[in-house]
Amino acid sequence: MAARQKARLGSKANSAEILRVQFDQMLEAVLPWALSEGVEEHQPKRWRVRGWVEVAYLLADMDYSFDARIAAGAELQLEHRISECRAVLL
Helix, strand or coil: CHHHHHHHHHHHHHHHHHHHHHHHHHHHHHHHHHHHCCCCCCHHHHHHHHHHHHHHHHHHHHHHCCCHHHHHHHHHHHHHHHHHHHHHHC
16 A cells, blocks of 8 residues: 555655554554453454455555446545545544
8 A cells, every 4th residue: 555655646655654654553542442441352453454455445446447437436435535544633
């Protein structure tokens, strides 16, 4: 994802990497509280894997779909997911 962001965003890719680091830091900060509230210990890893699987499918649709509407829709969905993560941080 980082390599793809650098290819697509150029100089803006650094800001995307900074947001990723900040998002990971936020998750690490709230994880102890979440675990104390009953979130299973392995659940955060499941969330992360599910997120990366979703991203992988969207990237595959963007790059390999023969249908331009599907490719465009995947790109919009990916941008929406990234904007949701950005909004959590800001």
